[in-house]
Amino acid sequence: MDPTSLVAAMVGAQMSDVQMAMAAKMLRMNADAAGAIVQVLEAAQQNLNNLANVAAGVGQNVNISV
DSSP states (O other): OOHHHHHHHHHHHHHHHHHHHHHHHHHHHHHHHHHHHHHHHHHHHHHHHHHTTSOTTTTSSOOOOO
16 A cells, blocks of 8 residues: 555544544534523523513503613
């Protein structure tokens, strides 16, 4: 086998390792982002649950003038 082809094969194998590492990192980042979205949605749901017991019409006529 030609030494040049051996070197080319080794470089190709190293590049595939780098690509696999980058793909794994991106998958982890996507999973973390999805977890953050779930936390935001859960917090929003809790806030809506807190407002569920408020009487009708509360907050409609708020005076914000200084």
